[in-house]
Amino acid sequence: xxxxxxxxxxxxxxxxxxxxxxxxxxxxxxxxxxxxxxxxxxxxxxxxxxxxxxxxxxxxxxxxxxxxxxxxxxxxxxxxxxxxxxxxxxxxxxxxxxxxxxxxxxxxxxxxxxxxxxxxxxxxxxxxxxxxxxxxxxxxxxxxxxxxxxxxxxxxxxxxxxxxxxxxxxxxxxxxxxxxxxxxxxxxxxxxxxxxxxxxxxxxxxxxxxxxxxxxxxxxxxxxxxxxxxxxxxxxxxxxxxxxxxxxxxxxxxxxxxxxxxxxxxxxxxxxxxxxxxxxxxxxxxxxxxxxxxxxxxxxxxxxxxxxxxxxxxxxxxxxxxxxxxxxxxxxxxxxxxxxxxxxxxxxxxxxxxxxxxxxxxxxxxxxxxxxxxxxxxxxxxxxxxxxxxxxxxxxxxx
Amino acid sequence: xxxxxxxxxxxxxxxxxxxxxxxxxxxxxxxxxxxxxxxxxxxxxxxxxxxxxxxxxxxxxxxxxxxxxxxxxxxxxxxxxxxxxxxxxxxxxxxxxxxxxxxxxxxxxxxxxxxxxxxxxxxxxxxxxxxxxxxxxxxxxxxxxxxxxxxxxxxxxxxxxxxxxxxxxxxxxxxxxxxxxxxxxxxxxxxxxxxxxxxxxxxxxxxxxxxxxxxxxxxxxxxxxxxxxxxxxxxxxxxxxxxxxxxxxxxxxxxxxxxxxxxxxxxxxxxxxxxxxxxxxxxxxxxxxxxxxxxxxxxxxxxxxxxxxxxxxxxxxxxxxxxxxxxxxxxxxxxxxxxxxxxxxxxxxxxxxxxxxxxxxxxxxxxxxxxxxxxxxxxxxxxxxxxxxxxxxxxxxxx
Numbered sequence: 001x002x003x004x005x006x007x008x009x010x011x012x013x014x015x016x017x018x019x020x021x022x023x024x025x026x027x028x029x030x031x032x033x034x035x036x037x038x039x040x041x042x043x044x045x046x047x048x049x050x051x052x053x054x055x056x057x058x059x060x061x062x063x064x065x066x067x068x069x070x071x072x073x074x075x076x077x078x079x080x081x082x083x084x085x086x087x088x089x090x091x092x093x094x095x096x097x098x099x100x101x102x103x104x105x106x107x108x109x110x111x112x113x114x115x116x117x118x119x120x121x122x123x124x125x126x127x128x129x130x131x132x133x134x135x136x137x138x139x140x141x142x143x144x145x146x147x148x149x150x151x152x153x154x155x156x157x158x159x160x161x162x163x164x165x166x167x168x169x170x171x172x173x174x175x176x177x178x179x180x181x182x183x184x185x186x187x188x189x190x191x192x193x194x195x196x197x198x199x200x201x202x203x204x205x206x207x208x209x210x211x212x213x214x215x216x217x218x219x220x221x222x223x224x225x226x227x228x229x230x231x232x233x234x235x236x237x238x239x240x241x242x243x244x245x246x247x248x249x250x251x252x253x254x255x256x257x258x259x260x261x262x263x264x265x266x267x268x269x270x271x272x273x274x275x276x277x278x279x280x281x282x283x284x285x286x287x288x289x290x291x292x293x294x295x296x297x298x299x300x301x302x303x304x305x306x307x308x309x310x311x312x313x314x315x316x317x318x319x320x321x322x323x324x325x326x327x328x329x330x331x332x333x334x335x336x337x338x339x340x341x342x343x344x345x346x347x348x349x350x351x352x353x354x355x356x357x358x359x360x361x362x363x364x365x366x367x368x369x370x371x372x373x374x375x376x377x378x379x380x381x382x383x384x385x386x387x388x389x390x391x392x393x394x395x396x397x398x399x
Numbered sequence: 400x401x402x403x404x405x406x407x408x409x410x411x412x413x414x415x416x417x418x419x420x421x422x423x424x425x426x427x428x429x430x431x432x433x434x435x436x437x438x439x440x441x442x443x444x445x446x447x448x449x450x451x452x453x454x455x456x457x458x459x460x461x462x463x464x465x466x467x468x469x470x471x472x473x474x475x476x477x478x479x480x481x482x483x484x485x486x487x488x489x490x491x492x493x494x495x496x497x498x499x500x501x502x503x504x505x506x507x508x509x510x511x512x513x514x515x516x517x518x519x520x521x522x523x524x525x526x527x528x529x530x531x532x533x534x535x536x537x538x539x540x541x542x543x544x545x546x547x548x549x550x551x552x553x554x555x556x557x558x559x560x561x562x563x564x565x566x567x568x569x570x571x572x573x574x575x576x577x578x579x580x581x582x583x584x585x586x587x588x589x590x591x592x593x594x595x596x597x598x599x600x601x602x603x604x605x606x607x608x609x610x611x612x613x614x615x616x617x618x619x620x621x622x623x624x625x626x627x628x629x630x631x632x633x634x635x636x637x638x639x640x641x642x643x644x645x646x647x648x649x650x651x652x653x654x655x656x657x658x659x660x661x662x663x664x665x666x667x668x669x670x671x672x673x674x675x676x677x678x679x680x681x682x683x684x685x686x687x688x689x690x691x692x693x694x695x696x697x698x699x700x701x702x703x704x705x706x707x708x709x710x711x712x713x714x715x716x717x718x719x720x721x722x723x724x725x726x727x728x729x730x731x732x733x734x735x736x737x738x739x740x741x742x743x744x745x746x747x748x749x750x751x752x753x754x755x756x757x758x759x760x761x762x763x764x765x766x767x768x769x770x771x772x773x774x775x776x777x778x779x780x781x782x783x784x785x786x787x788x789x790x791x792x793x794x795x796x797x798x
Contacts, residue, residue, distance in 0.1 A: 076531075076532075079532075080532050080535055080536070127531055128530065128531065128532065129530075130530065130531040131527065131528075131529065131530065131531075132475075132526055132527065132529040132530075132531075132533070132534055132572075133475075133478075133479050133527065134531070135531055135534050135568070136479055136565045136568060137479070137565075139563065139564035139565035139567075139568060140563050140564070140565040142563070142564045143561045143562060143563055143564065144547075144556075144561075144562040144563075144564055144566075144567065145556075145559070145561065145562070147564060148543075157543075157544075160544070162542045162543075162544065163542060163543040163544070164538065164539050164541070164542060164543075165538035165539070165541045165542065165543055165546060165567060165568075165571070166535045166536075166538035166539040167543075168538075168543065168564060168567070169534070169535060169538060169564075172564070173531075
């Protein structure tokens with residue numbers, strides 16, 4: 001432990017949403033022994049994105065300070081699937097699938113975490129051994145009122161949406177994982193606060209010292225308003241092409257830039273304040289700071305080579321207007337030429353709705369091979385290699 | 400099966416509170432195979448009383464018609480105890496205690512049921528083998544809303560009284576017992592309706608034909624208003640001295656007599672109507688009908704000899720005023736002579752409250768050795784063998 005407890009606390013609590021309770025984290029650090037940091041993940045075939053990187057980056061910080069990360073794969077639930085028997089949304093996964101998903105997950109995780117300092121565990125190891133009598137004893141440690149405080153349960157009760165009795169047992173399982181692991185700290189997004197606190201509760205009920213619950217804010221997506229998510233298409237995937245990721249990062253607002261500096265690059269508040277001051281007195285240009293941000297994020301989560309390439313590519317396309325390197329977008333075979341411009345725009349993913357397309361066209365922000373599209377209700381001619389521009393930031397080479 | 404399905408239905412549905420659904424019971428009976436009738440009991444050291452005899456008598460009727468009674472001892476829960484860990488009210492019982500309690504229970508049960516036609520099972524046999532995964536699957540068959548419909552849960556939620564999560568699993572267990580037993584019918588008091596329906600639900604969810612739920616009314620105690628229970632001291636215990644039981648039965652109101660005829664002796668409605676008509680036209684005296692009731696109950700649940708002795712004893716004391724055979728009551732050593740009359744009355748159990756004692760004394764209904772007690776605030780002299788009369792029906796020999 002090369003850093004003092006005080007130094008560690010300063011770093012670790014920075015940019016967190018909550019540390020419950022902070023005083024106990026100090027106490028644990030003062031023992032000067034590596035802490036056990038729990039982080040749980042579902043072995044569903046997930047494409048991780050920068051939203052996930054927020055918690056992973058905080059975990060990396062713990063790792064760098066000498067603590068042990070226990071990466072828990074929640075294979076037990078996945079193996080059972082959704083037991084309602086009514087919904088087909090969550091069929092049980094085979095052991096083979098779970099292993100493969102876990103591997104995919106870990107491949108992405110080690111872009112951020114140090115592989116060598118990672119302990120990987122599967123909760124089926126202990127959960128599959130529990131008997132009904134054990135389950136009853138665990139359940140006896142929690143009241144119904146406490147469980148139904150959980151936000152999504154509370155909402156569903158209010159709106160009369162069915163809750164399967166088994167769902168109430170899931171927080172119990174997560175909590176029991178902490179007991180088995182003797183976790184000192186558990187990390188998650190703020191949407192996980194309830195489940196993490198359940199771990200603390202279950203540990204205390206079992207005579208252990210309760211874990212510290214450390215939550216990180218939820219990262220806004222590229223649009224700056226909604227939570228980053230794949231389904232909203234406002235994300236940068238950890239497996240994405242670095243050039244594309246660089247360009248996407250360059251499209252965020254100046255305001256969002258500070259947030260990404262804090263949560264993805266873990267810059268301290270004073271560093272951020274200094275940069276903001278520099279912008280204010282026109283010492284530095286926001287565009288340059290954004291390039292630095294994009295460069296450092298790609299360098300951190302991809303590689304330095306990727307970052308250099310991403311920057312070159314961005315500068316060629318957006319600054320030198322050399323579109324030969326523009327992002328290639330495969331257009332579906334169903335879209336012929338000519339076709340309705342709105343269909344083409346939707347197919348690239350540049351717009352999500354017709355009204356969005358209409359607004360952009362009417363603002364004169366859409367062009368094909370530098371020829372502005374004038375009418376919303378019009379046909380567009382395009383071919384392999386055509387350059388489609390949508391607004392200032394989206395430039396695609398159609399293939 | 401010597402009775403036709405139609406004859407059986409007529410007998411079996413008589414005096415029931417509910418048969419859910421009756422049409423299905425007909426269908427099951429029409430298959431002309433013995434039905435599996437489930438009845439569950441907690442292996443707590445219980446003194447059974449005539450309140451329990453209502454359901455047991457209905458079970459005996461099923462037995463007499465050729466059906467199989469499965470007497471389920473709920474040893475699994477008893478072995479776990481109350482897992483809250485906070486309340487000491489329900490400590491786990493040892494296997495030894497459970498066996499002994501079950502034996503005590505069965506000794507009393509076979510006063511009503513035919514021992515030779517009784518299948519006894521313990522639910523730990525299957526419940527102790529369930530894994531966490533099995534429990535999750537079972538829980539997935541039930542919604543939270545459904546479980547919290549149960550009367551006592553609903554009341555506790557409304558009054559913010561804590562419900563341990565494990566408590567929600569108890570109906571699931573009872574329900575799963577029905578699945579394991581492939582029960583055709585389950586019997587219980589009306590207070591058990593929810594749990595019995597859960598058995599039906601769980602069977603249907605498991606692809607079985609759902610059991611019929613047959614509930615019996617709750618028997619009023621000797622006071623004619625409250626439910627018969629030991630704690631209210633308005634009961635006749637199955638292990639009680641037959642002479643005492645006979646005298647207690649003679650103390651009930653005329654109105655309650657019809658209820659006991661129906662629920663304990665299973666007299667048909669037409670038989671009861673005939674008796675009521677006979678009283679109305681003064682062909683029979685209610686006192687004689689009550690003697691017949693007491694005689695037949697003692698004959699049924701004790702023996703014919705007990706019934707004869709009980710009747711002789713009652714007639715000697717209450718009709719020939721020969722108190723030598725009066726019910727002996729042991730007075731606590733703490734009660735000296737003389738003592739406050741109110742303390743003496745309470746000690747015999749004849750009254751529960753001081754105000755009840757006051758009312759009876761002021762009405763001139765209390766005497767010791769035929770000497771009326773005049774004052775509520777007075778001392779009473781008594782000795783071994785003194786006869787204490789409280790009202791018309793309670794006559795004790797103090798020892």
